[in-house]
Amino acid sequence: MKNQIVAGVLYQIADLLDLKGEIFFKTRAYRIAAQTIEVLDDDIEDLVKQDRLKEIPGIGEALAKKIKELVETGKLEYFEKLKKEIPEGLLKMLEIPGLGPKKVASIYKNLGITTIPALRQACKDGKLRDLECFGLITEQNILRGIQMKEKTSGRVLLNLAYKDGQNYFNYLKKCDKIQRLSLAGSLRRYKETMGDLDILASSDNPEEVIDFFIKYNDIKQVLLKGNTKTSIVLNDDLQVDLRVVEDKSFGAALQYLTGSKEHNVKLRSLAIKEGYKLNEYGLFDKKNDKFVVGKNEEEIYNKLGLEYIEPELRENRGEIQAAKEKKLPDLVKLDDIKGDLHVHSVYSDGFEQIEDIANFCKKNGYKYVGITDHSQSLHIAKGLNEDQIKKKIKEIETLNKNIDNFKIFCGTECDIKTDGTLDYPDRILEMFDYVCVGIHIGFKMDSKQATDRYLKAMENKHVNFIAHPTCRLIGHREPFELDLEKMFDKAKETNTYLEINSFPDRLDLNDLNVKIAKEKDVKFVIGTDSHHISHLAFMQYGISTARRGWLEKNDILNTYSLNELEKIFNK
DNA sequence: GCCGTTTTCGGCCCGACTGTTTTCAGTCG
Numbered sequence: 033m034k035n036q037i038v039a040g041v042l043y044q045i046a047d048l049l050d051l052k053g054e055i056f057f058k059t060r061a062y063r064i065a066a067q068t069i070e071v072l073d074d075d076i077e078d079l080v081k082q083d084r085l086k087e088i089p090g091i092g093e094a095l096a097k098k099i100k101e102l103v104e105t106g107k108l109e110y111f112e113k114l115k116k117e118i119p120e121g122l123l124k125m126l127e128i129p130g131l132g133p134k135k136v137a138s139i140y141k142n143l144g145i146t147t148i149p150a151l152r153q154a155c156k157d158g159k160l161r162d163l164e165c166f167g168l169i170t171e172q173n174i175l176r177g178i179q180m181k182e183k184t185s186g187r188v189l190l191n192l193a194y195k196d197g198q199n200y201f202n203y204l205k206k207c208d209k210i211q212r213l214s215l216a217g218s219l220r221r222y223k224e225t226m227g228d229l230d231i232l233a234s235s236d237n238p239e240e241v242i243d244f245f246i247k248y249n250d251i252k253q254v255l256l257k258g259n260t261k262t263s264i265v266l267n268d269d270l271q272v273d274l275r276v277v278e279d280k281s282f283g284a285a286l287q288y289l290t291g292s293k294e295h296n297v298k299l300r301s302l303a304i305k306e307g308y309k310l311n312e313y314g315l316f317d318k319k320n321d322k323f324v325v326g327k328n329e330e331e332i333y334n335k336l337g338l339e340y341i342e343p344e345l346r347e348n349r350g351e352i353q354a355a356k357e358k359k360l361p362d363l364v365k366l367d368d369i370k371g372d373l374h375v376h377s378v379y380s381d382g383f384e385q386i387e388d389i390a391n392f393c394k395k396n397g398y399k400y401v402g403i404t405d406h407s408q409s410l411h412i413a414k415g416l417n418e419d420q421i422k423k424k425i426k427e428i429e430t431l432n433k434n435i436d437n438f439k440i441f442c443g444t445e446c447d448i449k450t451d452g453t454l455d456y457p458d459r460i461l462e463m464f465d466y467v468c469v470g471i472h473i474g475f476k477m478d479s480k481q482a483t484d485r486y487l488k489a490m491e492n493k494h495v496n497f498i499a500h501p502t503c504r505l506i507g508h509r510e511p512f513e514l515d516l517e518k519m520f521d522k523a524k525e526t527n528t529y530l531e532i533n534s535f536p537d538r539l540d541l542n543d544l545n546v547k548i549a550k551e552k553d554v555k556f557v558i559g560t561d562s563h564h565i566s567h568l569a570f571m572q573y574g575i576s577t578a579r580r581g582w583l584e585k586n587d588i589l590n591t592y593s594l595n596e597l598e599k600i601f602n603k
Numbered sequence: 604g605c606c607g608t609t610t611t612c613g614g615c616c617c618g619a620c621t622g623t624t625t626t627c628a629g630t631c632g
Contacts, residue, residue, distance in 0.1 A: 062604075130629095132629060133629095230632080
C-alpha cells in the first residue's frame, strides 16, 4: 500500500473525528501523522515489516497499531466504523468555505442534512437560522460558499492566480501610504493551485491602505473589512486577503502569511524551544515579551539558528531540519535555463513557424531550442510522417546556418503505444537530435500496464526523456497510478530524464514526486510543451515546481550549456 | 493521539474577524 493512500485514510479519519466533536489535539495528531507519511522517504510497507513505525515522529502506540492493520489487511476497522457512524456527505460539506466541523455537525444533528444539495435547499428555506450560532447571514454565506465551490472546484490554477496577483500588486504600488508590499501565501510559495491570494503591506495608516485596497476596479464583493485585515472577491471569483502591519513587523508578518501552515507550526514550536514566541508581529522573548526581531524574514530564521528558507521549500518537508544543518539546496533559478526542449511548431499542432520560435527564444536569452512535434499515429495533432520529418530536418539545418550563437535541435515527442513500443522505428528515431516520448492515447490502464508501458519505452536507447510522466490534467484527469519507484529506478538505470512539464494544468511531475525522484538521483528536463509563443513563458511555473522539489541547477538538463548538451545527445 | 533532562499528566502555535452568544464560539490562515 502506498504512503499516499495511508495518508489519505488518516486525513479522512481526522475530518470524521472533527465532525464527531473530538478534541482538536487528537484530530491534529492524525493530520500531522498523515502529512509526515505523505512525504516520507521510506516506503510505509517496509516500515511496517521492519516494525519501525514508531520511529516516525508523531506516530505513537495507537497510530502505529492502526497503520499496521491498514497496511497488512488493506482495511482499518476503526475507519470503517467511523464511516458508518458519520455520513460521507458531511466530509464534502466541510469543503464549503465558512463551514467547519462544528457547524456541519450541528446541521446534521438538528436537521438531518447529509448532502450539499439538501443543505442548499435548507438555506433557501430559511431552516438554518433558528439553530444555535446560526443566523440569516450565516445562511447567505453558506449559499455563497456552495456557489463558489461549484464554480471553481475551490481551487484556481497557478498562472491565473499569478496574473491576478501581479495586477493587484501593481495597483497597490500606487498607494503612497504603503511602505513595503509583498505577495504572500501559496502564491509566494508557487503552489500549483490555490484557494485564495494573500497580500501583505506595511504602513502607519492601515485604514487608508485598506480603503485604497477595496477601491480596486476588479472587485465583485467585499467579504470583510477590519482595522488591519480585509478580504474581497475579484470578478473572476478569486478571493484576495490583505493584511496591514507596522513596518517593524513586516518580516514576521510575511513569514506568517507565506506559510505553509505546517511550516509555521513547526517554526513556532522551534521558537518556543529556543526561548522565544513567534507571531505575525515578531519574534519575542518568551520571558518578558520583549520584541527581538521582525523587520525581515532572514533575521527571524537566523535568530532561530536556521539558514534563510526560500518560500517554495516551506511545506514542512524537512526544510527546517536542513536549514539547521545548513544543508538547504541551492535552488535552480529561471536564469539558469539555457533553452526549452519541448516546443511544438506548425509541423504538428503548434501555431508558429520554427524560425519565429527560434528568434523569440534567442531574443529572450536562450542558447538553444528543441522542436518536438508529434509522431505519425497522433493524427489529431498532425503527427509527422517520414517525409515531413526529412523536410523539417532540412529546414532546421538551413535555419541553423543563418543564426549565430544559437542552435535549433530537431526533436520529436514520439508516442508510446499501448504495448510500450514507440510510434517510430529505430531507423527514424536515429534521424532526430534527441527523442522525447509521451502518452497521448490509451489512458485506460491499470497501474501495472501503465508502468510497464513506460519501463519498456525507457529501454529504447534513443529515448532521452519522458514528457509529462503521469499525464494528469489538474481538475480534469487523474494521474496514472504508476509504480513511481520502479519508474525512477529505471530512469536512473537507463539515464532517461523525466520532464517537469510547465503547462499550468499539468505541472507534471509534481513537486512531491520531483523531490522523491531527486532522492533517487534521477535527472530532469523542464519543458513548456508550448504550442504558441506565449506559452514559452510557462517556464517559470516549471521552475517553481522544480524549486518546490528541491532541485538545483545540475539536476536539470536544460541548464547545461549548448556544448554540454550536444555531447549528451551525441552519446 | 503524541510527547517528555523541571512533567507519565497536562500540555499541545497564535491571532483576526464575524456573527450573534451581552462575553464568546467558530472559522480561517
